[in-house]
Amino acid sequence: MYDAAVLWHWAEFAVRWVHVITAIAWIGSSFYFIALDLGLHRDRNLASGADGEEWQVHGGGFYHIQKYLVAPERMPGDLVWFKWESYSTWLSGFTMLVLVYWLGGELYLIDPRVYGFPPLHLGHIEVPSGLQAAVLSAASLALGWVLYDRLCRSRFGDEPVRLMVALFGIIVLMSLFYTHVFSGRAALLHLGAFTATVMSGNVFFTIIPNQKVVVADLIAGRKPDPKYGKIAKQRSTHNNYLTLPVIFLMLSNHYPLAFAGANTWAVASLVFLMGVTIRHWFNTVHARKGRPHWTWFATAVIFLLIVWLSSPRAFGYSDEQEAEAELLAPGAERFAQAAGFEEVHRIVQGRCSMCHAAEPVWPGLHWPPKGVMFETGAQIANRARDVYLQAGASHAMPPGNLSEVTEEERAAIRAWYQDATG
Numbered sequence: 001m002y003d004a005a006v007l008w009h010w011a012e013f014a015v016r017w018v019h020v021i022t023a024i025a026w027i028g029s030s031f032y033f034i035a036l037d038l039g040l041h042r043d044r045n046l047a048s049g050a051d052g053e054e055w056q057v058h059g060g061g062f063y064h065i066q067k068y069l070v071a072p073e074r075m076p077g078d079l080v081w082f083k084w085e086s087y088s089t090w091l092s093g094f095t096m097l098v099l100v101y102w103l104g105g106e107l108y109l110i111d112p113r114v115y116g117f118p119p120l121h122l123g124h125i126e127v128p129s130g131l132q133a134a135v136l137s138a139a140s141l142a143l144g145w146v147l148y149d150r151l152c153r154s155r156f157g158d159e160p161v162r163l164m165v166a167l168f169g170i171i172v173l174m175s176l177f178y179t180h181v182f183s184g185r186a187a188l189l190h191l192g193a194f195t196a197t198v199m200s201g202n203v204f205f206t207i208i209p210n211q212k213v214v215v216a217d218l219i220a221g222r223k224p225d226p227k228y229g230k231i232a233k234q235r236s237t238h239n240n241y242l243t244l245p246v247i248f249l250m251l252s253n254h255y256p257l258a259f260a261g262a263n264t265w266a267v268a269s270l271v272f273l274m275g276v277t278i279r280h281w282f283n284t285v286h287a288r289k290g291r292p293h294w295t296w297f298a299t300a301v302i303f304l305l306i307v308w309l310s311s312p313r314a315f316g317y318s319d320e321q322e323a324e325a326e327l328l329a330p331g332a333e334r335f336a337q338a339a340g341f342e343e344v345h346r347i348v349q350g351r352c353s354m355c356h357a358a359e360p361v362w363p364g365l366h367w368p369p370k371g372v373m374f375e376t377g378a379q380i381a382n383r384a385r386d387v388y389l390q391a392g393a394s395h396a397m398p399p400g401n402l403s404e405v406t407e408e409e410r411a412a413i414r415a416w417y418q419d420a421t422g
Helices: 004-039 084-102 105-109 129-153 160-181 184-219 226-254 264-286 294-309 322-326 333-337 341-351 377-382 384-392 407-421
Strands: 052-058 061-067 120-122 125-127
Touching: 004 061, 004 084, 004 226, 004 264, 004 384, 004 407, 084 105, 084 129, 084 184, 105 129, 105 184, 129 160, 129 184, 160 184, 160 226, 160 264, 184 226, 184 264, 226 264, 264 294, 333 341, 333 377, 333 407, 341 377, 341 384, 341 407, 377 384, 384 407
Parallel strands: none
Antiparallel strands: 052 061, 120 125
């Protein structure tokens, strides 16, 4: 019988797998249709009345594709809608957010060095810090979407360039907000989740409903209002430029310098500028309007600026923060008090802290992997589940068993964790 930690671990893996698969489907179809639309030959007088056409070859076959600005004379009954890729990506990503960050808030979402979430009482009920952080997380995604959507629907949104600049301003503000209330890892993940919510919201609340209005008008014999297509195109363009930054932010949790440096908010903001420069190159090339190689130079400059802004020293503690390394997260007390903790403390410090320290001593390491440190008992107890899964239930850590953890020591870790969890 597997214990709860193992089952929870596999549940996270399964949801993450689904999320990656659906994201590949969504991003792949998005990139394809953007390139197709930009590359259509519109200088041909087509008998079908189509706006443009493209001939493509793939998988041993030839494809003749035509695009209609409104619709062909006869509305096909088997019209394919590209929407579930977006919906499935957001739903699986939201599930990951709940499993990892909301239900593991004390470990992954909250960093006392950033913001301590003071005790909150609703009448006689005390609201745990993890629940406070989860509510703030959900509210930020919802309010962020409302702010963006209202801005697009206002007169301010009538000018595309002005709107894109305002959108970048919102992203910078969200970056500042997230990096001042959540851990660095959670901050970048939430900025990615906010952006993904905007993208999926565009599909669910605007693009698909507008397309359905056009289809209904055509079926009823009415002439569709062109504003619906214009609005959908605007939101699709935003999604085009937001895709690459989202991927960067979702990968950032594997690279501590991206999420735990001194200027995380600036790093996150600049990532969006890189997304614009890279997509501009591809969009221009697909539209057959040249090859603006300056965009790659600009991307390289922005990336070097990001590297410069990150700081390996950010993992150390200031004098004021030194005591906080001894703080136990809510719920971690049972691991610090469980039988065998002193032995596990000795094992982890002896076998793991040469890498997982503010200043690692292992050759070639300049910062702790994923920002995880095991220099104090509290740090070990706070990450009890990770210690158990990585070094007790499996042989994932240390890599290649470089510090020569014995089977007896791994058994001691398992016994300690199981004693604490009952």
